Amino acid sequence: MYICMCNAVTDHDIRREAAAGVQTFAELQARTGCSDCCGSCDSEARATFDQARSQVICQLPLVSA
Numbered sequence: 001m002y003i004c005m006c007n008a009v010t011d012h013d014i015r016r017e018a019a020a021g022v023q024t025f026a027e028l029q030a031r032t033g034c035s036d037c038c039g040s041c042d043s044e045a046r047a048t049f050d051q052a053r054s055q056v057i058c059q060l061p062l063v064s065a
């Protein structure tokens, strides 16, 4: 599903970037152009990115000292 129509960024693109290690929304914008034009997608893009980051963090292995 397209999240950002201005730059043709999909939810899949956002999840892929999060899985690739993108940690901030600013970095996502730099890599995809998401939400850097009209801004109408901003809240949905941020929510999708936050959810994707949460899933990535949950999949990290636990390390004990």
Ligand code: FES
Residues within 6 Å of the ligand: 003, 004, 005, 006, 007, 034, 035, 036, 037, 038, 039, 040, 041, 042
């Ligand atoms: S729809 Fe994303 S910047 Fe316009």
